Amino acid sequence: MGILSGNPKNEPLHYGEVFGIWSFLFTSQACVAAYQTMLNHAGDGDLKELIHEAITTSQEEMKEVAELLKENGVGLPPSPPARPVADLESIPAGARFMDNEIAAKISADIAAGLITCSTMMGQAIREDIALLFGRFHGKKAVLGGKFLRLNKEKGWLVPPPLHLQPKED
Structure with missing residues (x-):
């Protein structure tokens, strides 16, 4: 039996796994802080629900990866403080993020997160x-699908130029 056989949780992490997991946690912490701020700026009720879901999902993921890093003796990245709740009407119109x-922004973050997860899946040698x-x-x-649907329903999606084939007579 080699060092990489048996229970994956007993196998050491390789440097790529450590860096990827640590970076994932660091980035997720920053996203949660940003989403808490964006929640203060959001006016649309459907958008607010999805922002809450994005925050909750990220917090659950962060808890799991933080525990994984601790179990493997890896120090955690610094965490930004939680953002306070603010009244939307107290934010000047010109200083507000629009819905x-x-x-x-959150849709783009989700797309980047999908790439990060795929990269981690591909480079991991531990099955867990x-x-x-x-x-x-x-x-x-x-x-991401929920945000895509919301963007379409609200008319917020700006598609790239569409390629339409001319119909032949």
Whole structure:
């Protein structure tokens, strides 16, 4: 039996796994802080619900990866403080993020998160790490679909130029 056989949780993490997990946690912490701020700026009720879901999902993921890092003796990245709740009306109109901007930013973050999860799945040699990020990937894909639907329903989606084939007579 080699060092990489048996229970994956007893196998050491390789440097790529450590860096990827640590970076995932660091980035997720920053996203949660940003989403808490964006929540203060959001006016649309449907958008607010999805922002709450994005925050909750990220916090659940952060808890799991923080525990994984601790179990493997890896120090955690610094965490930004939680953002206070603010009254939307107290934010001047010119200083506010618009709902469509918030939805676009979170949608882009979800797309980047999908790539991160796929990368971690591909570079992991521990099955539990690959499966963990596979689960995160699935959750992000579902949440991304919800944001896509919201962007379409609200008219916030700005498609790139559409390629239409001319019809032949």
